[in-house]
Amino acid sequence: MRIFQANHKIAITLLIFALPLIIAACSGNGASADEVPAEDIKTEQQPDEAVAVQPKTTVDTAEQSQIPQQQADSRIAVDADFEVRPIEEVFSIGPPDLQVLSDSEAQLLFVSDIPLACSIVYGETTAYGSLTLDQDMDGGAHTDHHPILPNLKPDTLYHYRLQGSAEDGAIYMSEDMTFRTPPEEATTEVNLASMEAGAQVIAVSSNFGGATNDESWGANSALDGSRGSEWSSNGDGNDAFIEIALAQPSRLHAVEIWTRAMSNNTAQIFELTITTDSGEVLGPFTLPDATQAYRFDVDVVAGALRLDVVDSNGGNTGLVEFAAYGTPVED
Ligand SMILES: [Ca+2]
Numbered sequence: 001m002r003i004f005q006a007n008h009k010i011a012i013t014l015l016i017f018a019l020p021l022i023i024a025a026c027s028g029n030g031a032s033a034d035e036v037p038a039e040d041i042k043t044e045q046q047p048d049e050a051v052a053v054q055p056k057t058t059v060d061t062a063e064q065s066q067i068p069q070q071q072a073d074s075r076i077a078v079d080a081d082f083e084v085r086p087i088e089e090v091f092s093i094g095p096p097d098l099q100v101l102s103d104s105e106a107q108l109l110f111v112s113d114i115p116l117a118c119s120i121v122y123g124e125t126t127a128y129g130s131l132t133l134d135q136d137m138d139g140g141a142h143t144d145h146h147p148i149l150p151n152l153k154p155d156t157l158y159h160y161r162l163q164g165s166a167e168d169g170a171i172y173m174s175e176d177m178t179f180r181t182p183p184e185e186a187t188t189e190v191n192l193a194s195m196e197a198g199a200q201v202i203a204v205s206s207n208f209g210g211a212t213n214d215e216s217w218g219a220n221s222a223l224d225g226s227r228g229s230e231w232s233s234n235g236d237g238n239d240a241f242i243e244i245a246l247a248q249p250s251r252l253h254a255v256e257i258w259t260r261a262m263s264n265n266t267a268q269i270f271e272l273t274i275t276t277d278s279g280e281v282l283g284p285f286t287l288p289d290a291t292q293a294y295r296f297d298v299d300v301v302a303g304a305l306r307l308d309v310v311d312s313n314g315g316n317t318g319l320v321e322f323a324a325y326g327t328p329v330e331d
Contacts, residue, residue: 087162087172090114092143093263096162098177099291101227103154103185108147108162111263115141116164116172122149126159126176141167144263148228154184193255193305193324195223198247202304205240208232208316222319230260232267232318240269240309240317249303252326254295255282257307259319261290266315273310276302284310293321301329 088095096110108120117140123129134147152158158181162174193199201219208217219242221229233240261268268290273283278301285296305324309317 083170085170085172087112087164087174090116090164090166090172096145096174098160098179100179100181101148101292103182104150104152105227106149106152106158106179106181107227108145108149108160109263110145110162112143112145112164114166115143116145116166117141118145118147118162118164120147120149120160120162122158122160124153124156124158128159128161141165146228148226150228152181154181156181189325191225191256191323192246192250192252192326192328193223193244193322194225195220196225199223199324200245201242202245203241203243203306204231204233205236205242206234208234208318210234217318222322225321227258227320230318230320232260232316235316236309237314237317238309238312240312241306242319242322243304243306244322245304246302246324246328248328249301249330250324250326250328251301252298252324254297254325255285255305256293256295256321256323256325257285257287257319258293258321259287259290260317262315264315266313267317269309269312269317269319271310271312273308274298275306275308276300277304278302290320293323 090112092111092113096108098106098108100106112118119131119133121128121131130149130151132147132149134142134145149158149160157178159176159178161176164172166172190197201213201223204213204219207213207215207219211218213219217230217232219231222231222242223244231242255274257269257272259269269287271284271286273281274285275281280300280302282298282300283296285294287294307319307322
């Protein structure tokens, strides 16, 4: 039944994509194929595909007889049964791990055996209504997935379904799953280490792939307030560091540190120190895991903070987020 419904949706999707092309074909300039310059023939093939997904509407015999063989083949391919495969077939290290990050955000972590372009549909019923994509991987098929589900309501049951398209055209889909968000959080603290509060990265050991600080995996991703972005060093392991200037010197009473981690058991920071611009060293702070930010009480005045990795499992160490809480002081 689910496969049938999926087929139905695929047919609808194809029709939606094809509709503008059908309109284009119907409202074209009326030129016959003979009149179309050779270089334009290629670009005029898309309306042909629109014809191909129309078979369930009336196409009279005379029209069909004018459809070249290649188009007929295309129509057969579109009409062929798609098999929507259970997404469990491509899990590398177990089922997806949905993490409720806050009263308004959740994140689904999973690794697939083969590259997939994945999406999650979610909502308060199985009609879903929202769709989210992996944010960090530039839109292509990949294996390490961590899409964020944003804009959730507190204390609400959500349904979600994971879907993926492989590079060979296979389509994978999970069953409907659910999670509940926690009650509304009262957050009045201002993160002085956020770019929103005027903090900036003034030094970093490296960014993955040579990215600039404001690109994917760049150091700014640790200060952007988003759980969906991460600073990743370029294989710095225990040598990774990041240095952050606050908007102004502040008396800090707490910091929060959220290490990144990769499914191949690398990139996770276990311990790091924080050194102020006056040379005071805080920590080392121990991070039990990469599932959340860990908070540590401090009492220090600083205008800048340098975080140095002390211990990790190597590789592309980095941070999902860093935060510092306190009160600005006069220079
Ligand atoms: Ca981030």
